[in-house]
Amino acid sequence: MYIRAIRKNNGYSSKIYYAHKLMESVRTKKGPRQRTILNLGTLELDKDKWNDLANRIEEYVTGQKRLPPVDEEVDRLAKHYAKLLTQQRIAEEAEHETQAPDFQSLDVNEISSSEAKSVGPEYIGLAAMEQLGFFKLFKDLDFRPEQINLAALTIIGRLIHPGSENELKRFAEEESALDELLGTSFARIGQNHLYEISDLLLAHKSAIEQFLSSNTQKILGLSESIILYDLTNFHFEGNVWGCDKAEHGQNKQKRNDRPSLQWALSSTNRVFPKGAISIRATSVSLLR
DSSP states (O other), X not given: OEEEEEEEEOTTSSOEEEEEEEEEEEEETTEEEEEEEEEEESOOSOGGGHHHHHHHHHHHHHTOOOSSOOOHHHHHHHHHHHHHHHXXXXXXXXXHOOOOOOOOOOOGGGOOOOOOOBOHHHHHHHHHHHHHTHHHHHHHTTOOHHXXXXXXXXXXXXXXXXXXXXXXXXXXXXXXXXXXXXXXOOSSOOTTHHHHHHHHHHXXXXXXXXXXXXXXXXXXXXXXXXXXXXXXXXXXSSOOTTOTTOBOOOOTTSOTTSOEEEEEEEEOTTOOEEEEEEEOSSOEEEOO
């Protein structure tokens, strides 16, 4: 998608004005062609932001999300035009329907409407968590029901909508239908609840990783062969009295005078990550 400015003349005066349109390129039998998707009217936005606006509209319409933040004005306009485009496409599809009329009686006083919420990615993420046994694990770790729901939100939300805790809270309250799939409500999440559940997950980090390693091995039929991939190393400026793995040895930064650690990634023979490994001069020890 891209935005084009169409120059127009006023028939009753010499005044020139521009109408802006959202366009897309399509392939036809006669070659590539451009067609109008949506009339934007007069667009009061700097031209160097038009590409960001077109990309943002496409993301909202297709349900895609991106991590880098966008200009607040661009995001506001994108939401507005994406809603108009969605309504236009629904109307166009309704015009092409050839089904026989189906008349139903309804009480107009009971009609209500609400903004549509995302459910597809949430459903897939929830199904994956259930298959991996997350919810059984959380119960075994004595998570309360509300903690289990917030843990699911933290994991699935970060997967489909990466961002801060504050942004995840807004996403859960305004855009996602994950709470309906879980049979709860995220309409009002406490200010610190997501921070607290993150701390709780971190406290059980080793147990969760070991559980997932064992379950994925069973589900995917992974063997126990391990391949070590060298990643990097780093040295310490202090004496590091609290780290018994830090030793003097070969160092990529040529700082053999300082205690250092070397890190690697352990993987199955199908290149499925199992965990990080701390390597020192005389031995190798699995961290998880």
